Amino acid sequence: MPILSTVILTSQPQANGTLLVHEQHTDHTGFKHDHIYIAQAGADINLAAELRAQVMGTEIDRREAAALEAENFILPFSKYEFLNLFTQAERLAIRTAAKNDVVIEDFLSLLSEAPAVYLTNPDVIAGINYFVQAELLTQDRATEVLNG
Secondary structure, three states, X not given: OOEXXXXXXXXEEOOOOOEEEEEEEEEOOOOEEEEEEEEOOOOOHHXXXXXXXXXXXXXXXXXXXXXXHHHOOOOOEOHHHHHOOOOHHHHHHHHXXXXXXXXXXXXXXXXXXXXXXXXXXXXXHHHHHHHHHOOOOOHHXXXXXXXX
């Protein structure tokens, strides 16, 4: 299962007795998946978080298996072609952020060693999603990049 840790960051009681819950699930790539929801009074939020992690893990496994299968039928991008999927402003922002963010620095390091780039590769997807989390790309731009 690719979810390595699950934590409840906050559970704030609401006036009507419900709870505003913020869960965070960290997958095997280090990507953090946040889930914020309203829990009914008396709900077992720990059990809910555990069950959600199981479902997420199954879905991540399914997607990774599909991505690996798809890589057999997809032409890879060269590193140059991949980097050109970003605007110059995005590339500069990513490189600047890498100076203070080891996750971005690591992704760029892995990219520099890659012989080719598959947009379906879980590391590439996690890197692009991290750029969204770091507010270097919007979700729409990340989708555009991942669609080539």
